Amino acid sequence: MADRALRGVGLGSKTFEDEQGIEFAERQELAFDCPKGHHFVVTFSVEAELPTEWECKKCGSLAVRSDGVVGEEKAVKPARTHWDMLRERRSIPELEDILAEQLTKLRESDRIY
Known part of the structure; x- marks a missing residue:
């Protein structure tokens, strides 16, 4: 086994291939601003759907895009209560019985007793 060992090379962590002939995917950078004043840039594919919010790399707060694009508000369903679920299964006369x-x-x- 010792004759097959590669000395001085971190196995699985390095590649000996060069980058000739490799065509990288097109990329775009998108800047974000954190409410605590941090500014950072994230790289995305040109084909990716761009997010309007991203977690700040320094403090973990929710950062918004620097270009001012805001996402659309999602409709929020009201929470279903126990009574709502009960009413889906039973009518008022049944509940009274x-x-x-x-x-x-x-x-x-x-x-x-």
Whole structure:
């Protein structure tokens, strides 16, 4: 095994190929400004859909694009409550019947004790 070892080379971390004949994808740079005053640039493919927000590399805050492009607001659904989900499964008369049954059971159990 020692005869096959490559001495002085970090395996998997370096390549001995040169960059001749390689055509890199077209790129574009997009600048972002952090609310804490940090400014940084991120490189994207020309074909990529460009984000309007990016996490700041220094502090982790949400940075916005320097060119002023703002994303469209997404419609936010109101949170469904327990009552909303219950109403999807039962009608009001059904719920009143169930309540009456449960109250009857509760009152009968109180008489036993």
